[in-house]
Structures are given as structure tokens and as C-alpha cells.
Amino acid sequence: MARRLGESFWGDFFTLGGAVARAMKVTLINLIRRPVTVHYPDKTRSYPDRYRGLLALTYDKETGEENCIGCRLCEYICPPQVIKVEMLKAEKRNFAKTFTLELYACEFCELCVQVCPTDAIIMMKSFDLSTADRRELLLDKDRLHHIGLQFEPSWATGNLLRDMQTPPKAPRAEAEAGKVAEAGKAPTAKPGGGAE
Amino acid sequence: MSTPALWDAVSAFITGFIVLNVIVGMVTYVTLLERKFAARMQSRIGPYRVGPHGLLQPIADALKLMMKEDVVPRDADRRVYNLAPIVFLVPCMLIFATLPFAPGLGIADLNIGILFFLAISAMEIVGLFMAGWGSNNKYALLSAMRAVNQIISYDLPFIFVALVPVLFTGSLRLSDIASAQAGLWYVAWFPLGTIAFVFYIVAILAAENRVPFDILEAESELIAGFRVEYSGMKFALIQLGEYAHMIGTSYLGALLFLGGWAGPWAELSPWWGALWFTLKAMFVFLVVTWIRWSFVRIRVDQILAISWKLLMPASLVLLLATAVAIARQGGVGG
Amino acid sequence: MDPEARKVIELGYGGSERLTMNMGPQHPSAHGVFRAILSLEGETVVGVDAVIGYLHRCHEKLGESLTYTQYPSIASKTDYVAAMTSELAYVRAAEMVGKIEVPKRAQYLRVIVAELQRIASHCLWLGTWCLDMGGALGGGATVFLYCIREREWVLDLFEALVGARLLYGFHQVGGTRYDVPAGWAQKVRETLGLIEKRLDEYEDMLEGNAFFLARTQDVGGISRELAQTVGISGPLIRGSGVSYDIRRLEPYSSYEDFDFKVPVETAGDCYARYRVRMVEFRESISIVRQALDGLPEGPVSSRPGVKSVGQVRIAKGEGYARVEGPRGEVGCYLISDGSAKPYRMKWRGASFSNLAVLPHILIGCKVADVVAIMGSVDPVFGEVDR
Numbered sequence: 001m002a003r004r005l006g007e008s009f010w011g012d013f014f015t016l017g018g019a020v021a022r023a024m025k026v027t028l029i030n031l032i033r034r035p036v037t038v039h040y041p042d043k044t045r046s047y048p049d050r051y052r053g054l055l056a057l058t059y060d061k062e063t064g065e066e067n068c069i070g071c072r073l074c075e076y077i078c079p080p081q082v083i084k085v086e087m088l089k090a091e092k093r094n095f096a097k098t099f100t101l102e103l104y105a106c107e108f109c110e111l112c113v114q115v116c117p118t119d120a121i122i123m124m125k126s127f128d129l130s131t132a133d134r135r136e137l138l139l140d141k142d143r144l145h146h147i148g149l150q151f152e153p154s155w156a157t158g159n160l161l162r163d164m165q166t167p168p169k170a171p172r173a174e175a176e177a178g179k180v181a182e183a184g185k186a187p188t189a190k191p192g193g194g195a196e
Numbered sequence: 197m198s199t200p201a202l203w204d205a206v207s208a209f210i211t212g213f214i215v216l217n218v219i220v221g222m223v224t225y226v227t228l229l230e231r232k233f234a235a236r237m238q239s240r241i242g243p244y245r246v247g248p249h250g251l252l253q254p255i256a257d258a259l260k261l262m263m264k265e266d267v268v269p270r271d272a273d274r275r276v277y278n279l280a281p282i283v284f285l286v287p288c289m290l291i292f293a294t295l296p297f298a299p300g301l302g303i304a305d306l307n308i309g310i311l312f313f314l315a316i317s318a319m320e321i322v323g324l325f326m327a328g329w330g331s332n333n334k335y336a337l338l339s340a341m342r343a344v345n346q347i348i349s350y351d352l353p354f355i356f357v358a359l360v361p362v363l364f365t366g367s368l369r370l371s372d373i374a375s376a377q378a379g380l381w382y383v384a385w386f387p388l389g390t391i392a393f394v395f396y397i398v399a400i401l402a403a404e405n406r407v408p409f410d411i412l413e414a415e416s417e418l419i420a421g422f423r424v425e426y427s428g429m430k431f432a433l434i435q436l437g438e439y440a441h442m443i444g445t446s447y448l449g450a451l452l453f454l455g456g457w458a459g460p461w462a463e464l465s466p467w468w469g470a471l472w473f474t475l476k477a478m479f480v481f482l483v484v485t486w487i488r489w490s491f492v493r494i495r496v497d498q499i500l501a502i503s504w505k506l507l508m509p510a511s512l513v514l515l516l517a518t519a520v521a522i523a524r525q526g527g528v529g530g
Numbered sequence: 531m532d533p534e535a536r537k538v539i540e541l542g543y544g545g546s547e548r549l550t551m552n553m554g555p556q557h558p559s560a561h562g563v564f565r566a567i568l569s570l571e572g573e574t575v576v577g578v579d580a581v582i583g584y585l586h587r588c589h590e591k592l593g594e595s596l597t598y599t600q601y602p603s604i605a606s607k608t609d610y611v612a613a614m615t616s617e618l619a620y621v622r623a624a625e626m627v628g629k630i631e632v633p634k635r636a637q638y639l640r641v642i643v644a645e646l647q648r649i650a651s652h653c654l655w656l657g658t659w660c661l662d663m664g665g666a667l668g669g670g671a672t673v674f675l676y677c678i679r680e681r682e683w684v685l686d687l688f689e690a691l692v693g694a695r696l697l698y699g700f701h702q703v704g705g706t707r708y709d710v711p712a713g714w715a716q717k718v719r720e721t722l723g724l725i726e727k728r729l730d731e732y733e734d735m736l737e738g739n740a741f742f743l744a745r746t747q748d749v750g751g752i753s754r755e756l757a758q759t760v761g762i763s764g765p766l767i768r769g770s771g772v773s774y775d776i777r778r779l780e781p782y783s784s785y786e787d788f789d790f791k792v793p794v795e796t797a798g799d800c801y802a803r804y805r806v807r808m809v810e811f812r813e814s815i816s817i818v819r820q821a822l823d824g825l826p827e828g829p830v831s832s833r834p835g836v837k838s839v840g841q842v843r844i845a846k847g848e849g850y851a852r853v854e855g856p857r858g859e860v861g862c863y864l865i866s867d868g869s870a871k872p873y874r875m876k877w878r879g880a881s882f883s884n885l886a887v888l889p890h891i892l893i894g895c896k897v898a899d900v901v902a903i904m905g906s907v908d909p910v911f912g913e914v915d916r
């Protein structure tokens with residue numbers, strides 16, 4: 001489709017004229033198209049189910065207790081090591097005494113969500129936590145729980161992610177699907193689902 | 197005896213002052229027009245938040261520039277550096293002196309109007325080079341050298357093409373050129389007028405350093421070219437001068453080719469004529485902006501090649517053809 | 531103050547005075563942080579001294595201190611514009627050394643995301659190249675914003691699949707971390723249709739455009755011999771007449787199941803590389819369509835989902851895995867000592883090797899050509915400096 005320049009004067013001249021007209025036509029068409037701008041923050045675009053936003057800690061739907069058992073698996077797997085947990089031993093189960101997450105250094109890789117055995121830590125469908133002071137992004141346990149109640153949670157929890165990746169064994173997938181803690185949406189794909 | 201002369205001087209001063217302020221106001225809002233027009237062509241909206249639909253954006257920009265710190269590089273040539281914005285701005289403002297906005301509405305309708313316009317508008321190159329040299333910055337220096345090359349090369353075709361309507365009219369006075377188009381605009385005088393209009397647009401693209409000929413301020417190579425060391429009000433003066441020159445040449449194009457103040461109801465009152473004139477100038481400006489936002493730039497040696505090998509001979513041939521056509525018609529007025 | 535720095539350089543008409551200009555690390559068209567110290571005679575470049583290392587973040591050391599489960603999401607940060615292919619290189623190296631099988635569905639998914647990533651990366655390339663050539667206030671910005679608009683659609687697809695737009699963490703050793711959500715395949719097909727139409731628009735705007743041709747034809751020519759000696763790869767070597775595509779030479783991840791052309795141009799200049807990448811756009815679209823049509827059922831990972839940080843242990847051994855990234859050959863050399871962390875991990879960055887050709891092609895061109903050539907080489911400094 002290309003021609004080399006410099007071959008013939010009139011050829012180049014008419015090529016230039018045609019090209020100028022075509023390029024200007026494209027810009028003119030775009031002048032009339034609707035702009036793609038979304039007027040944030042007055043309007044927000046819709047985020048998909050799996051959106052990896054802010055991190056939050058969750059409560060158990062039935063008992064109202066905190067889900068976190070202070071096992072520190074998330075602390076060990078975090079690549080930039082932003083999570084710090086202290087366990088509090090109690091009679092029936094353990095809790096987290098302190099849980100700090102340095103959101104300003106977090107990579108949002110979702111590995112902590114993946115390893116959590118009790119679906120305690122999840123991600124939200126929002127990133128709206130901008131602040132002028134970085135110290136406000138050092139989230140402690142209360143703030144993490146508060147974020148969990150404030151925004152809409154994303155689809156992914158630890159058990160759902162692990163089920164999605166694990167080669168199918170059998171009943172675990174259905175049982176866990178019923179016990180999803182905070183995710184308000186049903187899982188949208190199971191391992192083995194084909195393409196549409 | 198002296199009172200009428202004094203009154204003439206004072207009234208000329210007042211008219212000049214009013215026109216200057218109107219032009220400065222128009223320049224700031226033309227930047228907003230360009231930004232919104234360009235944004236729409238790029239699938240986005242331009243300034244939107246400052247004022248309703250961004251209408252107060254130019255005022256915000258002006259206030260910001262006024263409040264900025266005036267930084268002068270330590271090794272810059274102080275006198276040249278400080279004088280450059282003024283030397284750049286004054287010719288760009290002076291070109292509006294001869295423009296007749298309507299019959300009887302203008303500052304000074306010289307009988308060599310167009311000659312004055314072209315000569316003064318070419319003087320901005322001095323200010324530009326002073327800015328590039330005085331900054332003591334290699335990028336600015338490269339840009340200034342390219343600018344001298346380019347603007348001088350393109351001023352010649354610019355002048356030749358601007359002479360075509362002069363030949364059609366037979367007078368150098370700008371108001372004569374405008375009134376002579378009452379019947380049919382020169383751009384419609386096919387083929388000479390139309391070709392002249394196209395060449396005029398190309399020539400002002402280059403004389404204004406607009407893409408595709410904006411090699412001297414090529415943001416991606418030389419950052420801001422000759423303006424790179426200026427900040428605050430000096431930068432604002434340079435921007436003012438550039439856009440004023442841009443509007444001035446758009447007005448000239450509207451006058452030379454698009455009939456000046458001709459339009460419905462122009463006979464009723466000069467203000468209608470001024471309105472049509474401004475709208476036509478904005479049309480020329482928008483065509484130039486449309487071209488600017490559609491193309492990539494070309495290299496400086498290619499720019500100079502286009503000017504000397506293509507545009508200059510073509511405009512000379514055009515001028516010659518115009519002269520022959522006029523002579524065959526038996527003189528002016530056809 | 532250094533007296534050398536205070537010297538004012540006089541330029542005489544002889545033209546033999548050389549100006550040393552620094553296209554410094556902070557520059558709108560440096561494509562990242564790259565310092566080129568150019569010696570100019572007038573407008574012509576007569577010497578170039580390239581300085582890199584401004585973006586060094588110790589990836590190879592991080593590879594030794596992070597486990598096989600943690601590092602894939604960090605691997606995307608080397609070539610951050612084409613994150614999927616960067617992760618793929620690391621994960622393939624680990625699988626090669628550990629002799630781990632990847633299920634067929636995961637292989638097809640990897641192909642789909644790698645080709646979608648190629649489309650997104652080439653959108654960015656075209657946009658930034660035209661931006662450099664045309665100016666941030668001018669036609670370049672227009673093409674840039676159009677290309678970014680198209681890239682946003684592809685990133686929306688990734689967002690629906692993974693949750694993230696730029697740096698994913700999609701791959702894991704043994705397969706992928708995410709499966710396809712409902713309705714995703716339909717969305718992908720629609721987006722591909724739209725992108726094809728927009729590609730026609732871009733080719734319209736740029737192909738016959740004499741300004742564009744004047745800037746790119748006969749600029750930065752790499753001869754076939756030079757290409758084979760210097761060690762470049764990707765669109766650079768395919769634009770110089772050598773048909774070298776790792777997807778054909780050593781098919782990985784089921785690429786042998788797909789039918790696609792490998793574009794090769796012989797001219798070797800910027801325009802040839804542009805044509806190669808434009809054809810690659812369309813071939814990638816076709817590959818994604820074929821993969822979606824043939825996506826097999828099955829698990830997305832041959833290993834159970836990550837439950838703890840030291841879960842994946844690779845047997846002792848070493849190996850080198852390479853993938854065809856949008857910029858060339860991205861490779862990862864891994865030495866494993868049997869534990870959960872590699873003993874040594876080395877990245878072969880495509881852009882790092884591609885930059886080696888710059889001293890050969892930048893000499894003798896004008897300053898404006900430097901920008902056009904840098905754009906057509908398309909370096910990403912995350913890969914160069916790691």
C-alpha cells in the first residue's frame with residue numbers, strides 16, 4: 001500500500017493532496033463523535049466484578065465475628081511485605097490482635113486474598129481513598145473493617161480463587177460457593193467452563 | 197489650529213487603546229477555542245471545570261502566569277533576554293493598526309496598508325532570535341536557528357501570495373481590497389483565487405510555526421524551543437504575541453480572500469460588518485487549527501525544501517499568471 | 531562551578547564546531563529514562579553516547595529473594611507495557627526447569643492474553659511514536675489519543691478477566707490464576723471487531739501521508755548483516771529481512787496450533803518496522819479469534835491454587851525460556867537449587883539488546899530523526915534497566 005516518496009513529482013503531489021484530505025477527514029469525523037470522557041468524580045464508570053481495589057477485612061455473615069484468625073499467611077506471601085499481623089490466642093479460635101496494611105506500598109496483586117483460608121481479607125470495587133497525607137494510608141484493623149462495610153466488595157475471595165485454579169476434585173467447589181462470606185455476587189465461572 | 201490636531205491624536209490613541217485591549221481579550225479566548233476544538237477532535241472535552249464549560253479557564257491561566265516567579269538563568273544575556281518578549285510582542289500587536297474591521301472602523305487606514313502589515317509582521321523574527329540567543333540554552337539556540345531559516349523562507353511565498361488580491365484590486369489599501377469583494381469573494385475567483393487561498397494557508401502555517409511546520413518548538417525534541425527559559429509574565433507576553441500574530445494573519449486572510457466585512461446587513465451598520473469579519477477570521481483560524489491537529493511534523497530540511505523548491509516557484513508562477521490575466525482583462529475592475 | 535560548564539560555545543560558519551547536546555533522562559520523547567549524549571555538527575548527529583540505568587530496581591536480586599509464587603506478579607514490572615509476556619517468560623522458565631506440565635486450556639488462555647497484550651502494546655507504540663514525531667500540541671497528540679482510546683478497550687478486557695489494568699499477576703507456575711468469566715469471550719470478539727475498523731482509520735491517516743512517509747522512509751535503516759550481527763530481535767529484525775519469530779522457531783504454549791503469518795519487510799528503515807507492526811496487529815487479532823474458537827475445557831492450572839508462600843518447589847536444574855514479546859525476545863534464565871526460591875534468575879530484556887543497534891544507526895542522521903528512530907525501536911526501560 002505504500003509508495004516510496006521521491007519517485008515522481010506529480011505522483012508525490014497528488015499523494016500528498018489525497019493524504020491530507022484523508023487525514024483531515026478522520027479528524028473531522030472524530031470531531032463529531034461523542035467524547036469518551038467520563039466525568040469523574042460526578043459520574044464513575046462501572047467496574048467489573050473482579051476489580052482489584054482497596055483491601056478490607058470482613059466479618060462472618062452469620063455470626064458477626066471477624067473472619068481473620070491471625071494465621072499470618074497473607075503476611076508471608078505479600079511480595080512487598082506490607083502486611084503485619086499479631087495473633088491473639090483465644091479459646092475456640094484465634095483472632096488478629098493487630099493487623100496493619102501499608103496501602104501506599106501495596107501492589108494490589110491479590111496474593112493475600114488468594115491464600116486466606118477463611119476469606120477474611122478481600123478487595124473492594126473502589127480505589128477511592130486519596131489523601132494528602134501518606135500516613136492516612138497506613139491502614140489498621142478498624143479502618144480495614146470499616147472499608148469492608150463502606151464499599152462494594154469484588155468477586156474474588158480466597159476459596160473462590162483457589163477453586164478456580166485447582167484441578168477439579170469434586171464437591172468442594174459447590175460447598176464453598178454456598179458459604180461465600182461477603183461477596184454479594186455468585187461466582188461467575190467454575191474451572192472447566194468453556195468459552196461462549 | 198492645534199486643537200483639531202490634538203483631538204485627532206487623542207482620538208487615535210483612544211481607538212488604539214480600545215482595539216489593543218479587545219485584541220488581548222480575544223487572544224486569551226482564542227486559546228480556549230483552540231483547546232476545546234482540538235479536544236473534540238481527539239474524543240475528549242477540553243477545559244471543563246473552571247467556570248461553566250471552561251469559560252473562565254483563560255482567566256485562570258492569566259492569573260497563574262502573573263503570579264509565577266520570574267526566573268532568569270544565571271548565565272543568560274540579561275538585556276537581550278529581558279528585551280526579547282517585548283521586541284517579539286510589539287510587532288505582533290502593531291499589525292492590527294492597519295486592519296479595517298468595517299468601513300470607517302479601524303485605527304489607521306494607510307494607503308500602503310498591506311505593505312505595512314507584511315513588513316511589520318516579519319519583524320517578530322528579531323524578537324524570536326533574541327529570545328533564543330539570550331537564554332544561553334542549547335535547545336533554545338537550535339530552535340532560534342531553525343526559526344530564522346524557516347520564517348524567512350516562508351515570508352517570501354507569503355508576500356507573493358498576498359499580492360494576488362492586491363493585483364485583483366489594484367490598490368494596496370486594505371479597505372479597498374475589502375470593498376472590491378462586495379460582489380464575489382476572491383477565493384471564488386477560480387482558479388487563481390482559490391489556489392492563492394490554499395497557498396496562503398500553507399504560508400501562514402509555516403510563518404506561525406504551526407504543525408506540520410513547527411520544527412522550531414518541537415515539544416518532543418526541543419521541549420519549548422526558544423521559549424524554554426521563560427516563565428511567568430514574560431512567557432505570557434510571548435504567548436500573547438504568538439497568538440496575536442496568528443489572529444492577525446487570520447484576519448488578513450479573511451480580508452484578502454473571504455471578503456472582509458462583506459455579509460448580510462453590512463450596509464446597515466459597521467458593527468455587523470465587524471462581526472462578519474471576525475467570524476470569517478475565526479473560520480480561517482479553525483482551518484489552520486484543524487490542519488495543526490491532524491498531521492505529524494516534518495524535518496527542518498524537508499520544510500526548507502518545500503518552501504524553496506515547491507512553494508516559492510509556485511507562488512511566483514501564480515503571481516505571473518494573475519498579472520497576465522489582469523492585463524488581458526484590460527486592467528483592474530473585472 | 532566547573533569552568534568547563536561556563537564556556538559559551540561559538541559556532542563559526544566553518545561548521546566544524548561540535549555541539550554536545552544532552553537528550554537527557556527527563557525528556558518527552560526518551561520513551562522512559564534514557565540519556566543520549568549527542569555530538570552535533572549543525573543538525574547532524576556525529577556521535578552518540580548512551581547512558582542507561584536510571585530505572586534499575588534490582589529485579590534479579592528480587593528474583594532470588596522471592597519465591598516462585600510471589601515473583602510472577604513482580605515479573606510484570608520489567609516490561610510494564612507488555613506485562614503478560616514478561617510474566618510468561620519467568621513462569622515458563624520455572625516450568626521448564628521443574629518439568630511441570632501446563633494444561634491445554636491454560637496454554638490457550640496464555641496465548642489469548644499474550645496476543646491481546648501485543649495489540650495493546652503496539653497501540654501504545656504507535657501512539658507514542660506519532661506523539662514524538664508530531665508534537666504534544668499537534669497531530670501527534672491526536673493519533674496518540676486515538677491509540678490510547680483503543681488500548682483502553684483492550685485494558686477493559688483485561689480488567690474483566692483479572693481485575694487489574696496494567697500489571698496483572700495472571701500467570702502462576704503450572705498454569706494461570708484466573709479463568710474466563712461469563713460473557714468475556716463475546717466482549718473480546720466485539721472489541722476485536724472495533725479495533726480492526728479503527729486500524730483501517732489509522733492506516734488511512736498515516737499510510738499515504740507524505741509528511742509521515744518523509745519522516746520515516748529511508749530513516750534509520752538497519753541492513754540485514756547488521757541486524758544479524760548485533761543481536762536485535764522482534765520487529766526490528768523482521769523489518770530488515772530476517773524471518774525470526776520465536777513463535778515459529780520454538781513454538782511454546784500451543785502456538786503451533788494456530789495459523790498466522792510472520793510479517794517480514796526488507797527495507798530496514800522506520801517505515802518497514804512500522805509495516806511489520808501494523809501487520810502484527812492484524813495477525814494477533816486473528817490468533818485471538820482462533821484461540822477463542824478452539825478454547826478447550828479443562829483446568830486452568832496443573833497445580834493446586836496457591837495456599838502458602840513456599841508451596842512451589844522446583845527440582846534442581848537450570849534452563850532458559852524465551853517468549854516473543856512485542857519488542858522482541860524476552861528470556862528468563864533460571865538456576866534452581868531445589869528450594870522454593872531460585873538460586874539465580876537472569877532476565878534477557880528485549881529492549882536492552884535492541885538498544886545495542888543505536889550507535890550504528892544514529893550516526894549521520896538529523897536530530898529530528900533521532901526521535902523517529904527511538905520511537906521505531908520502541909524501548910521500554912523497565913526491560914533495559916530491570
